[in-house]
Amino acid sequence: KGDTVKVKLGVSGTDHRIWNFVADKAKKEGIEVEIVTFSDYVQPNLALAEGELDANSFQTVSYFNAFIKEHKLDLVPIATTQIAPMGLYSEKYKDVKEIPKGGKIALDNEATNMGRGLALLQEAGLIKLEEGFNGIGSLDKVVENPKNLEFVTMTAGHTPRVMPDVAASIVNNGIAVDAGLTPREDAIFLESETATPYINIIAVREEEKDNKTLKRLGELYQQDDTKEFIEKEYKGNSIPTFVPLSNIGW
Amino acid sequence: MLVNSDQIIKALVETLQMVAFSLLFSALIGIPLGIALVVTRKGHLLENPPFFNTLNGIINVLRSVPFIILLVAIIPITRFLVGTSIGTAAAVVPLVFYAGPYIARLVENSLLEVDHGVIEAAQAMGATPWQIVFRFILPEALSSLILAFTIATIGLIGASAMAGAIGGGGLGDLAITYGYQRFDTKTMLITVGILVVMVQGLQSAGNIAAKKIRRR
Amino acid sequence: MLVNSDQIIKALVETLQMVAFSLLFSALIGIPLGIALVVTRKGHLLENPPFFNTLNGIINVLRSVPFIILLVAIIPITRFLVGTSIGTAAAVVPLVFYAGPYIARLVENSLLEVDHGVIEAAQAMGATPWQIVFRFILPEALSSLILAFTIATIGLIGASAMAGAIGGGGLGDLAITYGYQRFDTKTMLITVGILVVMVQGLQSAGNIAAKKIRRR
Amino acid sequence: MIEFQQVRKVYGGGGTQEVAALDGIDLKIDTGEIFGVIGFSGAGKSSLVRCVNLLERPTSGKVIVDGHDLTALSAKDVREIKRNIGMVFQHFNLLNSKTVFANVAMPLILAKTPRDQIKNRVYELLEFVGLADKADSYPDQLSGGQKQRIGIARALATQPSILLCDEATSALDPQTTSSILQLLKKINKKYNITILIITHEMSVIREICDRVAVIEAGKIIEEGSVFDVFSSPKTETARNFVSSVMNDRLPDSVKELIERNDGLNKVYRINFVGDSAGKPLLSQLAKKFDLDVNVLFGNITELQGTPFGNLIVEFQGSEKEILRALNYIHQQNVSIKEVTAHAS
Amino acid sequence: MIEFQQVRKVYGGGGTQEVAALDGIDLKIDTGEIFGVIGFSGAGKSSLVRCVNLLERPTSGKVIVDGHDLTALSAKDVREIKRNIGMVFQHFNLLNSKTVFANVAMPLILAKTPRDQIKNRVYELLEFVGLADKADSYPDQLSGGQKQRIGIARALATQPSILLCDEATSALDPQTTSSILQLLKKINKKYNITILIITHEMSVIREICDRVAVIEAGKIIEEGSVFDVFSSPKTETARNFVSSVMNDRLPDSVKELIERNDGLNKVYRINFVGDSAGKPLLSQLAKKFDLDVNVLFGNITELQGTPFGNLIVEFQGSEKEILRALNYIHQQNVSIKEVTAHAS
């Protein structure tokens, strides 16, 4: 048996189920994965760029792209992981069309999630965004708002909690599941499964993109038993999405 | 810069509203609680250990809960009180739950420092506990109370940033969502700058008022 | 429940570490600053308006910045001091930046309440400013200081929950990430319960110590 | 009327040393009386007076004020009674945050007196204690004696029917003291208020008290009319206090004189009480007997309207003549006693 | 040596009313002297003494202590001088958070005295002020006079060469006062320390001071040896203070007597100073002249070793005889003055 290799992996939130599963597999191959939990979406990237992490796995490629461009970070994705479809939920209405004029829509205030939410609303036909929308959300990207909807932004965790106070909430997949919602059944509108910008990735520093250990970690994630694990654990609310990097523009 | 001056002004107004209203209500709650913490403790005016322990405990519980959890835990109350759990008005409720017990503790500490001789003079005059508190203890502690409220208000401004998390808006929220999450340094600097000016003004006013009143 | 007892114990230890270390360092910073705020103000021992105004201003700036922004703004300092910007140790730095100035204000308020006659007695004995502070002002304010530190420590426990944002861990973070973000009520209740017990113990200890020392 | 029945007050206990500040006090102070309490520092005087308005709750025993046993009354009733009791504190206990005016006005405000009446009354009181010009000052801008006078004005504000004075003039010069005592006497006469005066200054007792009690180590060791206690103190402590104002301790020069006694002169202490002071005793001695009378030292004063005093005199003459003279003096019902080197 | 040169101290200003508490004080207190300052409440006594250790910085003028102009010295040098000055505060200013022991030990701790020496010294001092049993008590467990005694013990702890006493015995009974004054006198003699005593009690001045100044409204209106000021006060204020201890104000009974003067008797005040008190004046009058001499009232005491006093006497006899007697008295160099109904 050779020496074990240590890998520091940053994740956000608390859901380590998949990574625990992967880490167990890795351990058998002499890779010890230390999972560092963050409760926000900024630090894991910065920490990775500074070399305090070896990899992170918490973000969509869209967020990733925007983030590294903004911060001029030399990070690259090495594997895709899954996609968690965002949905529009409502306690009051069964259909998007029922949302009344002037209704309030709760939105995650984080930039890419907001962009994703706005894109979802556009897809649902509620609003129209500016030409060439780059996925980075802010309210001035909305060019048409026929129902005169009012957007209320807040932290992601809050969006399901305020459903009694709004016409509809845009809720991240993970949060919706935790809040006891079943995206496939409860959402009045759900993101299409092929929303490539929202495929999640594992990211590493550019100079380590060929690191064998890290690559192996990606491979372990993309194995079939992981896929089965995800499908079983998440009952279809998180969809394993293992596609080549070129599919997501890398 | 991702925000325009209108947004900043709107945020400023929201912050002022949140802080003003939550300060008002938390003072209305915190001052009586602080007074109660003082006068019901052992050996004081209205000694009442069961009451003191209960109150002390409740305040401790409220002070233990992380703000964001408090915020969620009291959503039903917020909804009951303001009809909604989002927006600037709704943010006031958790802020009051946060600052009320906090102010109670600060008030308690200030009032405990009042010279016992003054309270004796009041008792000798046959003053009611009510009169002792309002005519003697509070005026004597006023200078310290003003500084305590300055501290509490600045704490509230900080907390109001977190209240932005539930759609309360405000400068702090602007600083976080734009400055922090979208790396819009300019917005962050401007908003934080405004906050600094507010805090500086507040603290100076507090210092001056306290100095004027402190007869030493 | 999404967490096991090991995680809770780990979080408890992290909270204790964060709070203990940040309390230690913020006291080390806050007490001298609080003393400086008192003795350099106009008409006091070492009157020095430029120094006072500068210090007052710096403290105001630190107190103005929302905690999450402070956390990011000082990352270079954190990295310089602890070698990393994430984890429990790293969380201590922003907590100190948060609590240090806060403690300075509380200390200031307590010290200002010390009877001027005692300071005169010290001056008449030819005590140095240093001796006046340590032999006279601090002992006389001790009871109030203890309550102030109780308030500050409980505030730190609250703030440590936010330190989860930089991977600091701790009970508050567990409560937020599981209880808040993952809707795991049981975990939330347990963690908050532990926090309540901690705060209750702390406050009682503070009350008892302050009462013992307060000679009234 | 104020009555103490077997009042004990014990401080401390529970870890700290127990101090019995009052140890079985029985005392009755009549309505309209000016009653003085003297005693050494730490004797229990303040503890005693503080029991009257329950600032200290007696450890055991009863304090009865105007027929009510205070310790048995409800808090509300006690307050009602306290409204009628003014108190001057040994340490003033003024509100530092309020002006002199507001301090004096406070009891009136508590009693819900109309605003304009308050103003008149406060200025009247300040005028009296000589501090009308300090109405807008704060206590920290006052001298010690000025603070004490504010305390006195405050205690008098509501015209209470009982006044408790704990060393109310200790920080005042003799003239101010005297004018304050005169005022107390006046209001005592006019409104028949009961005044309990704690003091260590016998001159205060002499000037206005009707009766006096001597307290020592928490016990009343002597009690009586001021005249009785001054003219014939029964305890050593009372004697000491009396001599502090009666100036009857022999000065060194007299002691020396006695010590180098050459047999030809003798020194006597003559006590005058009441009428006997009115008689030209000394000159008659000089006329009737062949001796010279020399007044060495002494004091004749007035106590409650009666002349009272003692003189240390030296008789110069033959032993026989002196004896005859002594005989004569005894017949006049005047008390005389030889002073020897070893007695004071 | 302490010297005041044209010292003015003005409080307030800038909005509030200005009060000139000291208004051009010139005063020189020699080394080893016990100097007393008396004056009415609010006269400026505390302000004066507080200038000596710069607790109040003079608005103008100089305070020179042991040759150093305090206002011109650096803070460090001032501290050095203060180490040599003990002060007893009018309001005690004890540390409430420290035991009696620690309060008294404080100046020694500041001076970095070795621990065992501190212990001995503190117990010695506590023993002296009679509070050794209270060493572990806290100030709030003490009576007023006990607090004051702790303040005195503290001031003496480091054996300072200058002692400032601001009403140091105002809360003490006469015996305790007297024993404290005796101690002060003793250490004054033994260590030649300079003592500045602020008081409103003339008995304190009489008992230990060498010289005395009378301050009124911020000005020194009279100054001199205690004997001079007592025997011939020049100002009305000094006279008032002196009479407070000399007991020379006429009581009502004597006033009445004078008022219903029937022409046959006249009332005189005779002042004895020094030797004249030693002569059997009264008995000689009685022998030599056909009149009766009745001592109505008065006081003979001793001031700095010299007998001193005054008597109010009534001469009963014919106008002629009285005139002759007066003549005789004048020849004896004794001052005598008729007392009329309108003079005191």
Ligand SMILES: Nc1ncnc2c1ncn2[C@@H]1O[C@H](COP(=O)(O)OP(=O)(O)OP(=O)(O)O)[C@@H](O)[C@H]1O
């Ligand atoms: N801090 C102050 N501000 C304003 N006026 C003051 C202040 N301190 C003292 N005074 C005034 O100065 C005058 C002299 O005060 P000082 O304390 O020297 O009097 P004192 O002679 O010591 O009187 P007492 O015998 O009553 O203690 C008083 O009229 C007093 O009101």
Ligand SMILES: Nc1ncnc2c1ncn2[C@@H]1O[C@H](COP(=O)(O)OP(=O)(O)OP(=O)(O)O)[C@@H](O)[C@H]1O
């Ligand atoms: N709170 C207390 N705790 C403990 N002992 C106390 C307390 N208050 C007073 N004593 C003690 O009780 C005794 C009587 O105190 P008190 O104050 O009645 O004396 P006093 O006669 O008023 O003396 P003074 O003339 O010095 O004011 C003293 O020995 C004092 O030390």
Ligand SMILES: [Mg+2]
């Ligand atoms: Mg007393």
Ligand SMILES: [Mg+2]
């Ligand atoms: Mg004074």
